Amino acid sequence: MANLKYSSSKGTSLLLVAALVLCAMTAVAQTASDNCRPASVIPLASEPPAKIVIDPPLAGPLASRGVAIIQYCTQNLHLVPVFGPNALAVSPRVGHLHVRLDDAPWVWADASGNPIILMGLPPGPHKVLIELENANHHTLDKGTVTFVIPDKFEAEKAPTSGRADGEAAPIFGVKIPPGYRDWRLISVAHEEGNLNDLRAILGNDVAIKAYREGKLPFPDGTIIARIAWSSVASEENNKVFGRPQSFVPGLAPDWYLQFMVKDSRKYAATGGWGFAQFNKDGKPADEAPLKTCFPCHEAIKVRDLVFTRYAP
Numbered sequence: 001m002a003n004l005k006y007s008s009s010k011g012t013s014l015l016l017v018a019a020l021v022l023c024a025m026t027a028v029a030q031t032a033s034d035n036c037r038p039a040s041v042i043p044l045a046s047e048p049p050a051k052i053v054i055d056p057p058l059a060g061p062l063a064s065r066g067v068a069i070i071q072y073c074t075q076n077l078h079l080v081p082v083f084g085p086n087a088l089a090v091s092p093r094v095g096h097l098h099v100r101l102d103d104a105p106w107v108w109a110d111a112s113g114n115p116i117i118l119m120g121l122p123p124g125p126h127k128v129l130i131e132l133e134n135a136n137h138h139t140l141d142k143g144t145v146t147f148v149i150p151d152k153f154e155a156e157k158a159p160t161s162g163r164a165d166g167e168a169a170p171i172f173g174v175k176i177p178p179g180y181r182d183w184r185l186i187s188v189a190h191e192e193g194n195l196n197d198l199r200a201i202l203g204n205d206v207a208i209k210a211y212r213e214g215k216l217p218f219p220d221g222t223i224i225a226r227i228a229w230s231s232v233a234s235e236e237n238n239k240v241f242g243r244p245q246s247f248v249p250g251l252a253p254d255w256y257l258q259f260m261v262k263d264s265r266k267y268a269a270t271g272g273w274g275f276a277q278f279n280k281d282g283k284p285a286d287e288a289p290l291k292t293c294f295p296c297h298e299a300i301k302v303r304d305l306v307f308t309r310y311a312p
Contacts, residue, residue, distance in 0.1 A: 053073050176257070229252055260297075
């Protein structure tokens with residue numbers, strides 16, 4: 001990587017770097033080790049070696065969602081996005097991280113001071129090499145973290161089919177389709193007000209094909225599923241981030257699971273769609289809420305009664 005070029009004098013450059021260091025603030029308090037303290041402003045010749053202290057991934061998110069959240073802190077070095085040979089003379093010492101996943105031929109640089117968060121990794125063992133670099137990309141210290149992404153997350157080990165005894169919803173006679181939790185994602189949504197839920201909208205193969213081709217009206221055989229959870233603040237995540245910003249699925253509400261099934265002949269009286277609602281145990285809702293489905297969806301007749309747009 002080429003060194004940064006400075007148009008001003010060396011002394012001016014060092015003053016600018018020092019100002020950046022004094023103004024830099026990490027977004028999250030470092031909690032990897034109580035031994036980590038701010039670096040002292042002392043002559044570089046007397047400054048202790050820079051070190052990095054790394055914790056194993058947080059057990060909760062790893063087991064429940066397969067998310068690796070790795071906390072760390074640095075000793076005798078400030079993490080700031082300042083680069084180049086002139087920054088090597090700054091005290092306290094400044095630098096950044098190089099992060100390498102599973103012996104990849106590339107690394108990414110990180111000077112945020114925030115925990116390293118890895119999502120979407122395949123099940124199985126993984127390794128993360130974290131190198132503490134000076135401003136000119138020379139390694140000062142390093143550490144390796146190993147962990148295993150489980151085949152099934154704790155949230156998936158609980159019954160998720162919602163199939164109770166296969167009871168059909170009233171009026172439309174719709175049952176819970178087997179394997180719906182393996183359907184592909186159409187979109188996600190957050191409803192506020194009295195609902196205050198997070199929801200995922202899934203589609204069977206017929207629905208996904210129609211969405212991707214922009215086909216309206218939807219063909220017969222289309223089934224759209226909507227799963228909802230209460231929206232709750234994650235104290236666990238917010239503790240890591242240092243501010244209230246994370247919301248995650250909570251308990252399943254009574255309207256946990258809904259379906260729209262397209263059969264233009266069978267459901268001709270309701271625009272070609274049959275509707276169903278089930279709680280988390282697979283028990284269907286009674287007739288009252290189902291009678292409100294068609295009048296509500298009729299307001300969006302221009303999109304064949306479907307509110308959800310496809311999120312590419």
